Amino acid sequence: MNQRFDAVVIGGGIVGATTAYYLAKAGKRVALVEKGRINGEQSSRNWGAVRTQGRHSTEIPMMLDCLEIWRGIEAELGENVDWRQQGQMRLIYDRGMRERSEAFMPIAREFGLTTRLLTPREVADLLPHYDPRDCQGALFTPTDGNAEPEKAASAFARAAARLGATIMEFTAALSIDRWNDAVCGVETERGRLACETIVLASGVWTSRLLKPLGIKHPSLWVRGSVGRTGVLPIEMRKLVVWGKCAYRQRPDGRVNIAVAEDGFHDLMLDSFTYGLKFLPLAKRNWRNLRFSLGKPMIRSLMAEFDDFTTHRTLDPRPDWTGLARAADRFVEEYPGVGSIQYERAWAGYIDYMPDELPVIEALSEPNGLFVAAGLSGHGFGIGPIVGKTISDLIVRGRSDYDLAPFSSRRFNGG
Incomplete structure (x- = not known):
């Protein structure tokens, strides 16, 4: 297979799917490639919060416009994503x-x-x-809200396909081709995709895709865990609450409870490569930062994570100790529910940056390469406007927002 597209988007999460959607909506021939299934990793495993509250001030202008997208998203996509604007x-x-x-x-x-x-x-x-x-x-x-992570990115990908985008699941992007100072294609396990524009919306895999180009993306993988209860005899008005733990009541009455306060980092080789950049963040959060030395380090030493076909969908083990503690704390806040039993639990890896702000930019070299990654645990809610912003940079050559705070140059002395 050797096909040509205007743009190739690498990564099938909320940012990649929305980027593909807005590019297709603008009439671009776009391919969305995902090594596993669309919406398989962190975009389907988060809390579902869509919030302005507590964000860094540089993100709020984008987030306010993103709320407008979320308010009309079900009508625009023609699908239910359980959008609730209840706070x-x-x-x-x-x-x-x-x-x-x-x-x-x-x-x-x-x-x-x-x-x-x-x-x-x-x-x-x-x-x-x-x-x-x-x-x-x-x-x-x-005026903040929430939506169902298991539905949202997939709905955007299907909408992109209806607009003509090519969706390629179980297709790993192996490398980025360049000719002189510009990108010219993506080598995938199913053949080469020629293009003049490439978007990296690849979450925790971003640093590994950029490394062969000599570009550093100093992120660490932070593991987050969530458990889902059965239907509980309480009414939380479906809003997202962060108290002694974090939780969201679903429309069906079940409650997602998250291990909220503790950041869990599985040590890998990148932990030592980029660890110094994270020292200020670690000092601010030393009471809540935990480390694990286990299989991820072994896999890192064996370079398993450098082969994008080895781990189709990252599915790390949930922090069961943390989930049990979160359940106990939830019962302290809602004693009427009795004991908590989880119907299921899951974990995902967050692409975490040293300053907890994303990278959203058109790289100066190679020309034609765009990065939207490092959403640091709050990317689901802002994801659609990040995708639209990248599309605007490609289609219009500019953005309506000041993207200087999101440039990768802040990590490289630029």
Whole structure:
């Protein structure tokens, strides 16, 4: 197979699927290649939060426009993705969280967000089955929302296909071809795809695809775990809550509970390659950062992760200890549910950057290579506007946003 496209998008998560959708909508001949199945990794394994609350100020202009996309997404795609605009709440239990919540309020006012600080009584009114005895209030943004991660990226990919995009699952991108100072194609396990534009939306695999080009993407794989309960006899109004743990009630009454506070990093070779860049982040979060030495290190030493056909879909082991602790904490907040039993649990790897901000850019060299990666655990909600932004850079040659804070030059002295 040797086909030609205007653009090849590598990575079938929320960013890759939305990029392909907006490129196809603009009339571009686009191929979306994914080494496993579309929406197989972190884009289907996250909390489902779509939020402005708590974001870095540089992301908020994009996120406000992304909320507009989410509000109309089901009508536009013609599919149900369980979109609910019922709010994001961060419960306050201690002085530190109160100070962080209060520190966000000037940012909220600057951008005209609906965010406000709630009293414990207001929290209890919004969460009728919640036990507020230890609660000191909450940070609440009623215009934030949530959607189902297992549905969203797949819906965008199907919509892209209806617009003419070629979707290639179980097709690993092996390398990026360049001619002089520009890209010219992607070598895949099913043949070469000639093109003048390549988009890397490949999540945790991004650094490995860029390395042969001499380009550094200093990210680490951070493992996040989520468990799903049976139907619980409570009403949370389907909003996303982050309290003693993080949780979201689904439309069917089940609750997804996440291990929220602890970052779990499986040590690999990249841990030592990029570890120094993460020292400031580690110092700020040393109480919540945990390390694991096990199979991922062995696989890294054996270069398994450098072969994109070896791990079609990363499916790491959930942190069962953390999930059990999260269930206990959930029961502290909702004692009426009794004991928690998980129907299922899963984990995923987050492409985490040292400053927790993504890379969104057109690289200066090689020409024609675009990167949208490093979403650092909050990429699901902002994913559609990131995809549209990359499409705008390709189709219009510019973006409506200031992308300077998202340039990779910030890590390389540029």
